[in-house]
Amino acid sequence: EGSRATDDKGGARMIQRWMRDDVLAAVQELRPVAEETGLTMPQLAVAWVLQNPNVASAIVGASRPEQVADSAAAAGVRLEPDVLKKIDAAVGSLAERDPAQTKSPATREA
Numbered sequence: 001e002g003s004r005a006t007d008d009k010g011g012a013r014m015i016q017r018w019m020r021d022d023v024l025a026a027v028q029e030l031r032p033v034a035e036e037t038g039l040t041m042p043q044l045a046v047a048w049v050l051q052n053p054n055v056a057s058a059i060v061g062a063s064r065p066e067q068v069a070d071s072a073a074a075a076g077v078r079l080e081p082d083v084l085k086k087i088d089a090a091v092g093s094l095a096e097r098d099p100a101q102t103k104s105p106a107t108r109e110a
Contacts, residue, residue, distance in 0.1 A: 022094065029090035037083055039074065042067070046074035048087055054099040 027041075034044040042060070049058045060071040079087075088095075 026090050026092065026094055030087065033083060033086045033090065037079070039077065040070055042071050043074035043077065044079075044087075046071050047077040047079050048084070050075070050077075051079055051084070054097075 030041065030044060034041050037044065039047065046058050046060060049055050060068070062068045062071065
């Protein structure tokens with residue numbers, strides 16, 4: 001409640017494809033990883049993305065100023081290899097790791 005996933009004007013239709021049991025279960029597995037690193041879930045996500053060698057920049061979506069500040073706090077965070085392994089184990093095949101398999105918005109399915 002109160003998130004973009006429930007807000008028809010704030011992106012609920014776009015987010016709907018990610019509101020699946022497998023994705024939601026993986027996200028819940030990430031919660032203890034974030035807690036053990038002292039990061040919020042958004043900070044963990046931004047730090048993980050920024051450490052991906054196939055990613056040039058992280059684009060965060062924020063609807064409130066405090067969300068911008070929270071995400072920006074992850075910019076200098078370096079996740080240890082054991083933390084990255086835990087994230088990989090939780091996310092499994094949900095994240096595409098092969099840059100050859102990524103598709104531009106013009107060619108991917110909606």
